[in-house]
Amino acid sequence: MYDFTETEEQKLMVKAVKEWCERHLTPERVREMDDKGHPYPKDIVEGLASLGVIMGTVPQEHGGLGLDWKTQALIAEVIGYYDPTVATAAGFMAVETGWGFTINRYCSEVVREKYVKPAIRGEKFVGIGATEPIGGSDVAGHRTTARKEGDYWILNGEKTFISGTEEAKLWGGGYWVNARTGPVIPEAPHRNITAFFVPIDAEGVEVIEPYRDAGRMAISTGGFVMKDVKIPDEYRLGEVGKGFYYTMEGFDNARLMIGASCAGATRRILDDAIPYIKERKVFGMPLAKYEAIQFELAELYMEMEALKLMVMKTAWMQDIRYKEEGLPVKVSEAKTFKPTEIAKWISMVKWKGPFLALKAAEKAMIWFGAAGYTKEYLFEAAWRGVMSYVVGAEGGQNIQKIVIGRELLGKEYVPYK
Amino acid sequence: MSAGEVWVFSENLDLALEMLSEGRRLADRLQTELSAITLGCNIKEQVEEIAKHNVDKVYLMDNPVFKSLQTEPYLSVFTELAARRSPEIILIGSTKRGRELAARLAARLKTGLVQDAFKFEIDERGMLTAARIVYGGNGVALITYQSKPQIATVPPRTFEKAKPFGKQADIISLDVKVDEPKTTVVEVRPAEVAKVRIEEARVVICGGRGVTKKEDFKMFEELASILGGHVGATRPLAEDRKWFSEWVGLSGKKVKPEIYIGCGVSGMIQHIAGIRDSKVIVTINKDPNAPIFEVADYIVVGDIYQIIPALIEALKGALKK
């Protein structure tokens, strides 16, 4: 069945990441990052990069470490623990590691050298530009277009609520952008979509002012408009018309990181709360002795451990999918698990993680009372940060339930295409 | 069979005098002689001082070879003397030099050593038992010896200084071959007044909401300078009153001094969380119900504006002695 024993290498890696975070992602630093807001501090990115945690799953021959997803998930958990505002996890585990890995699977050597490898080194930022003004969930319904002209593609469209645009602008970098490259087929609108890598400084790309987010302040949320942006064909990601499938794979990888980092954030919230409730007395008794509080703590703990197990199983499935027969294969050819089976588990951890961390932050604030409502603790920053996942970053929460429903009930029960 | 001597040695005179009082007690208990070992360069005054303090013999070697306090010369004299005299117990002052000397000596004599012992007993067999702190302060270990001589290092201020007593001890000049040092001391620099951070301070004086004016912190500064400590403030004084940019507490600086003195500090839990590792917590507050009294060692219910000046005077008097 499943062997959860950590390998010696995993133990040492988790220990090293923890030690690094103890030194550099201190509560004071995290508070400062959240108070100050984006751009994300370059020194932390560079530190994370030299440590090796950014895009660790990218193969060694492409500049990564060739880690398996189980190990990367353990790392993401530590990152979520030390920055419970999830700014670091959002920018560098979900976006850069999840999507960066996927970009690397389908990009040309040119894009790899110019963008992927520098991002792994902490020099540039690569991200996902999926959401459009008409919405995020309906990827197949997006309006960005790309038409071929000789060796180039001309892209037009607008992307909104995109993480890291300020960082990409400042450091250099680019985004995974889907564009319609063929007519809409009503029964199969997901076809004829092609994925591209669009450099943020490409001519015709105009970066939109970042939004004033409620949380995960250290990483920016902005957008960009593309007006006749000329992209060389070597910047296309994968095959023409297959973009939708690659995008689902990208979401899978990013969402696994979200589940993992939210497990870490939840653990952090509990670790910060427990010493207080053991000490703080009301009516002569420590808060922790009151059953109401103990029961809530027990429930949060149970759900956290359940989430961690789901994350481990999901990572294990991802590893099998990518290492089938010892070679990273095309997702559609995976033998052991159908991609849709894995997608179900991915949706489970993506749904569970943010809601659990949100609940943990809320409960902790309530246990503490007015003190928990202050910025003296990280609970409110964690609540605001994790809410970004709840409102739909990397996928709407209800969409996750539809994915699970589809697997349980059958494709014909999906309410809309 | 009578017991061998009890020896006391430290390059630090105060520490030697402190160990002499305990050495006397152990020697009497064993019905044996207490001898002081004085090895150094130009130590005539120290030797005379030690000889007055209720010690039976003083073994002396005053020689330039000891000038830089390197290990090899001391080690060779101790070894030779130990072979001749078979001491029962050797107490060495626990300075960094002393700890190194004691460990090398114990290895050379193939015997046991207890470092930083703070309490001694003689058991039924006439053997020494020593207590020391272990596990980072989490435990006290009781240790017995299985070999002789029984060597221990003793930290400063563990015992009271011996009082001058009795006749002047015999001073015996040693005629022993001394090994040359194997290192060269090129330079000796007096210690810098290092910039210690409050988190590492030995003494922390903290002002809280009971302080009415920022200028009142002057008296805390004076108290701190007498004790060699740092001054801090609680969060309300920093964040609300904006008197300071930093504070002592859970979300601020966490301190672990030997002495923490809270002045007009009520003891909100976030502040307590920042001071709980202090060795001794003293608190002065007008309010008899201040929560900090629950977690303090010494409590003064009083007005800081009266107590602190009185404390400064009392300390000046005590530390002058």
Place this chain on the structure above:
Amino acid sequence: MPRIIVCLKYAIDVSQIKVDSATRKLLIADAPRKISDFDKNALEEAVKIKVKHGGEVIALTATAENASTALREALAMGADKAIQIQDPNIQNADTMMVSNILAEAIRKIGSFDIILCGEASIDSYSGQVGPRLAEVLGIPAVTYVSKVTLEGNTLTVERSLEDCSEVIMVKTPVLLTVTKEINVPRVPTLMDIIKASKKEVLTWTLADIDVKGEKIATPSIKVVDVSAPKIERKRIKISGESPKEIAENLVKALIQEGVIGG
């Protein structure tokens, strides 16, 4: 190109010790272990010397429990080889026995230029093994070293003492014990950890290093008890007729506590 041997202690992580509240006995057997903090400073210094001068760093430990994961960490930090002398008899070994064992292991390793140790272990903090080991090997030692410079076969070190710091020159072979001021031990990168799995961790028994009976047979001291000190705050009220009297009583109490001189 110096060969540097770093002696590590696989020590109790004192921050994780639990106490049986009824008996006040410390639950040592259950506490996790780690490389003693100051030994990491020693290892870091050894690696820095190697980076500058070339050579080889060998991490060495004497342990009752299997310390291979800790040694793997030492390899990830930059040691070239790691050796553990693992034997259940080491459980009750005192510092005399440990230094004898390490000395025999070092004799089996062969020649060396520098031995580095931490100033003391985090769990025992007695600082004995370093100087004892130097004595057994018949080499000079300098303790509490806060800076090291190597030129040829001469070391120039700074030694921090209570009232001064000394600059000392000494020729190899020599043993140094280092303070935490000397450096900041590196966090190994994940790539360092991956590379470490290709380096050697050797396990030797006492038989392998030919330690003769008398050297490990009888410890020189015996720990008869270890209990938690009473940690309850005293809550002693200091009173007096006047602020002066109160202050004097407080000072007396603090002198008694040993936290102020007097």
